[in-house]
Amino acid sequence: MHIVNVGPYKVGPGQPMLLFAGPCVLEGYEHSLAIGQEVKRICEKLGMPYVFKASYDKANRSSHTSFRGPGLEEGLKQLAGIKKELGVPVISDVHETIQVEKAAEVLDVMQIPAFLCRQTDLVCAIAKTGRCVNVKKGQFLAPWDMKNVIAKIEAAGNQNILLTERGSSFGYNTLVTDMRGLAIMRELGYPVVMDATHSVQIPGGQGTSSGGQSQYVPHMARAAAAIGIDALFLEVHDDPSKALSDGPNMVRLDRLEALLKDVLAIDRITRK
Structure with missing residues (x-):
């Protein structure tokens, strides 16, 4: 099993569970920073390593009228500011090869969205930056098929890889999570991440945007910790009902600490 640098x-094995957390998309510098500051405070209290996450551009929204974020230039500027202010690494989605070079100047972790995990040019371009690559398993892929994605990244000279579970398509507008997938992907030799918020998403479930069942996020997170994961991915917001993207599957910021306490307690048992 590889130990990955973030x-x-x-x-990886023997290392503390890492948290990726923040709003789905940057909704303004001050607001995003405030969320990051509170998550960092909680993580420091619990002794949990923290990486700030937020998208500078959500290129895969259901509707062309949906909020996408500030875009590449302004978004990376905001992420660079948050990174400096919080003193933590940052992660964001990269959707196109043309974005890779500029994104790599700011991001500590380059994230490949689930829909794009088989886009060879994008995967290889990101891998060649030498940055840590977090690949979200496509909703259409079996966990063992991620070996082919790994092979592309390794062929580009990069072994700094994380694999993320975020549910599989199950009929129309429905995702289910096969928890075996976490163990199967870990057997491929790289640390695994559980995305407990997107796993309860209802894609396109509100017609022009995705719905979600945030009440099940704690169950998903606790179950994943019981199986054994290396990192947890959560989208959090101070008021999910007003979030500009993915509000229905987000964790309320004031409920985050209690959830993480449960997850870490289970993690300690699992590691024994």
Whole structure:
């Protein structure tokens, strides 16, 4: 099993569980920073390594009228500011090869969205930056098929890889999570991440945007910790009902600490 570098942190066997958390999309610098500050405070209290996450551009929204974020230039500027202010690594989605070079100047972790995990040019371009690559398993892929994605990244000279579970398509507008997938992907030799918020998403479930069942996020997170994961991915917001993207599957910021306490307690048992 590889030990992966995420900024100053080590991720993998024997290392503390890492948290990726923040709003789905940057909704303004001050607001995003405030969320990051509170998550960092909680993580420091619990002794949990923290990486700030937010998208500078959500290129895969259901509707062309949906909020996408500030875009590449302004978004990376905001992420760079948040990174400096919080003193933590940052992660964001990269959707096109043309974005890779500029994104790599700011991001500590380059994230490949689930829909794009088989886009060879994008995967290889991101891998060649040498940055840590977090690949979200496509909703259409079996967990063992991620070996082919790994092979593309390794062929580009990069072994700094994380694999993320975020549910599989199950009929129309429905996702289910096969928890075996976490163990199967870990057997491929790289740390695994559980995306407990997107796993309860209802894609396109509100007609022009996705719905979600946020009440099940704690169940998904606790179950994943019981199986054994290396990192947890959560989208959090101070008021999910007003979030500009993915509000229905987000964790309320004031409920985050209690959830993480449960997850870490289970993690300690699992590691024994």
